[in-house]
Amino acid sequence: xxxxxxxxxxxxxxxxxxxxxxxxxxxxxxxxxxxxxxxxxxxxxxxxxxxxxxxxxxxxxxxxxxxxxxxxxxxxxxxxxxxxxxxxxxxxxxxxxxxxxxxxxxxxxxxxxxxxxxxxxxxxxxxxxxxxxxxxxxxxxxxxxxxxxxxxxxxxxxxxxxxxxxxxxxxxxxxxxxxxxxxxxxxxxxxxxxxxxxxxxxxxxxxxxxxxxxxxxxxxxxxxxxxxxxxxxxxx
Numbered sequence: 001x002x003x004x005x006x007x008x009x010x011x012x013x014x015x016x017x018x019x020x021x022x023x024x025x026x027x028x029x030x031x032x033x034x035x036x037x038x039x040x041x042x043x044x045x046x047x048x049x050x051x052x053x054x055x056x057x058x059x060x061x062x063x064x065x066x067x068x069x070x071x072x073x074x075x076x077x078x079x080x081x082x083x084x085x086x087x088x089x090x091x092x093x094x095x096x097x098x099x100x101x102x103x104x105x106x107x108x109x110x111x112x113x114x115x116x117x118x119x120x121x122x123x124x125x126x127x128x129x130x131x132x133x134x135x136x137x138x139x140x141x142x143x144x145x146x147x148x149x150x151x152x153x154x155x156x157x158x159x160x161x162x163x164x165x166x167x168x169x170x171x172x173x174x175x176x177x178x179x180x181x182x183x184x185x186x187x188x189x190x191x192x193x194x195x196x197x198x199x200x201x202x203x204x205x206x207x208x209x210x211x212x213x214x215x216x217x218x219x220x221x222x223x224x225x226x227x228x229x230x231x232x233x234x235x236x
Contacts, residue, residue: 001197007214012043012232018214019045019231020070020199020222022170023058030057036225041067043232047099049222051075052092059097068099070137076169078104078139082121086128093132100135104169107141110153118153122160130161137164137199137220142184143175150184154191164220165192168202179203180221182212189217207231 007015021040023033033050037058040048047070050058055071062069073088074080080088089101103125109118122138129136138160140153157165165188167180178184179202188198200213201222210231213221223231 001194001219002217003214007211010214012234015210015214015232016044017046018210018218018221019043019228020047020049020201020220021045021067021228022049022201022222022224023054024049024051024072024075024170026051030054033057034061037061039225040228041065043228045228046070046220049102052088055092055095055097059095062097069095069097070100070102071098072102072104074104075102075139076104076171078106078141079108082124085121086124089125089128089136090132093129093134098132098134100137100164101129102137102139102166104139104141105153105156107144107153110140110145110149110156113152115152115156118156119159122156122162126160126162135163135197137166138162139166139169139201141169141172142167142188143172143177143179143202147187150187151191154188154196158192158195162196164197164199166199166201166222168222170202170222170224177203180213180218182209182216185213185216185218205230207233 023036052071071092138157180200197219199220205227
């Protein structure tokens with residue numbers, strides 16, 4: 001949705017509401033995860049994106065704050081069975097600290113043209129999240145897809161009843177990684193026509209890029225811990 005004022009005129013607190021603070025690196029120690037979660041809460045980010053195994057670790061630090069948790073499921077490959085994916089979603093969606101759940105679409109099946117299977121799977125995932133009142137964000141992994149495959153993936157998400165179309169995991173290898181470029185976001189916006197919210201993630205590392213996507217009308221962005229102070233122009 002287009003903002004009601006230019007991003008450059010927004011306060012730090014207003015800008016932070018666009019951020020899902022990414023705390024997903026598997027090598028993070030528990031103390032690093034705690035410290036980054038506390039940082040995201042202090043800034044007032046929308047959510048902290050965490051791996052499901054750290055729900056109990058992170059919950060105490062978001063309780064009573066405006067920031068909630070966004071666990072990522074079937075991450076980063078998205079190729080588990082639908083039954084497994086639904087179980088992963090339900091395990092975290094039932095927690096009252098969770099705002100939204102992210103899941104990776106089976107982008108190998110998108111590339112294979114098995115769009116009905118992808119849609120059916122995502123519908124089961126969306127239903128599982130909605131059962132607990134949580135929104136579902138679907139990651140297409142756009143760097144692995146052609147423009148036509150991205151468009152097709154958008155329709156899978158739209159038809160499934162999921163709430164967000166998201167670009168990238170940030171963990172794709174073997175491809176050129178460009179992430180949430182304005183061109184990719186515009187492609188998704190044009191195809192989506194406002195039916196789902198849009199989350200950009202991957203390679204959002206400059207304030208200029210961050211502000212531009214807000215002005216375009218993006219709803220949320222996944223930003224890594226090194227880039228959060230950069231995009232918010234925090235003086236360290």
